[in-house]
Amino acid sequence: MPEVLLQRAFEVRGGDFDKAGETSSEIKALLKEVGIDPTLIRRAGVVTFEAEMNVVMYAESATVVFTLSDEDISIEVFDRGPGIADVDLAMQEGYSTATDEMRQMGFGFGMGLPNIKKNSDIFKLESEVGKGTRLYSAIRLDGAS
Amino acid sequence: MKLKDIATLLEADVLAGADLLDIDIGTAVASDGMSEILAAPHPGALMITGLINIQSIRTAEMADLPAVLYVRGKRPNDRCVELAAAKRIAVLATRLGMFDVCGLLRERGVRGGM
Ligand SMILES: Nc1ncnc2c1ncn2[C@@H]1O[C@H](COP(=O)(O)OP(=O)(O)O)[C@@H](O)[C@H]1O
Numbered sequence: 001m002p003e004v005l006l007q008r009a010f011e012v013r014g015g016d017f018d019k020a021g022e023t024s025s026e027i028k029a030l031l032k033e034v035g036i037d038p039t040l041i042r043r044a045g046v047v048t049f050e051a052e053m054n055v056v057m058y059a060e061s062a063t064v065v066f067t068l069s070d071e072d073i074s075i076e077v078f079d080r081g082p083g084i085a086d087v088d089l090a091m092q093e094g095y096s097t098a099t100d101e102m103r104q105m106g107f108g109f110g111m112g113l114p115n116i117k118k119n120s121d122i123f124k125l126e127s128e129v130g131k132g133t134r135l136y137s138a139i140r141l142d143g144a145s
Numbered sequence: 146m147k148l149k150d151i152a153t154l155l156e157a158d159v160l161a162g163a164d165l166l167d168i169d170i171g172t173a174v175a176s177d178g179m180s181e182i183l184a185a186p187h188p189g190a191l192m193i194t195g196l197i198n199i200q201s202i203r204t205a206e207m208a209d210l211p212a213v214l215y216v217r218g219k220r221p222n223d224r225c226v227e228l229a230a231a232k233r234i235a236v237l238a239t240r241l242g243m244f245d246v247c248g249l250l251r252e253r254g255v256r257g258g259m
């Protein structure tokens with residue numbers, strides 16, 4: 001069993017564009033403090049930031065659980081929101097339901113979920129329409145990707 | 146190329162990180178799409194963008210980019226500048242457009258990321 005070294009939970013609010021990124025930033029700082037490899041920290045930052053942006057853009061609220069074990073960094077995002085009807089479609093690069101307004105903010109080109117997957121060693125996305133979405137990403141500390 | 150030489154070349158104003166201008170820039174990434182920059186991070190690169198919202202600074206932070214250059218005369222608000230300063234990210238702003246900025250930097254040997 002992997003040993004948990006650090007665990008923190010954060011709340012993210014839908015529609016709160018100003019605060020989007022704060023959770024990612026805190027996670028980055030926590031990882032830096034314990035001396036994790038910068039490449040792994042960057043991957044965790046990208047994963048969390050894209051996931052946070054999705055919560056801000058599409059969901060009502062979410063809990064982000066960050067865990068550092070002696071084996072990996074994991075980011076779990078449970079959101080309350082509309083859910084995703086077709087997860088495979090949502091995973092396709094370029095697929096997006098973002099509005100023009102979201103695009104003007106530099107997101108909404110259908111790259112977020114593929115970016116998250118690319119930076120994860122383990123990636124899971126489950127959703128229930130009308131309830132919400134659960135995203136799980138793990139990044140191995142031994143660097144295998 | 147040092148950040149301070151880039152500022153001079155592009156007649157850019159330095160809005161944050163006046164003490165970071167000795168950073169050496171070998172690579173730049175240019176886009177108004179933040180996911181695009183996040184998709185191919187080049188740690189240490191200069192980020193060139195016309196997107197002035199807070200997400201631009203967050204993107205630089207997540208991708209480990211030490212400096213952001215805003216083009217087309219766009220100016221980020223104080224909150225962006227403060228966040229950048231807190232994260233030790235230099236912020237420059239030039240009146241030149243994206244194409245000219247990239248061309249001028251390329252001529253002087255800065256390479257493109259992505
Ligand atoms: N947490 C979420 N809740 C509901 N829908 C989501 C969520 N995350 C992603 N989606 C849907 O999946 C699509 C693709 O997401 P993503 O790859 O991040 O690209 P983008 O955010 O640029 O549209 C979104 O446009 C949206 O329709």
Ligand SMILES: [Mg+2]
Pocket residue numbers: 050053054107108111112113
């Ligand atoms: Mg997205």
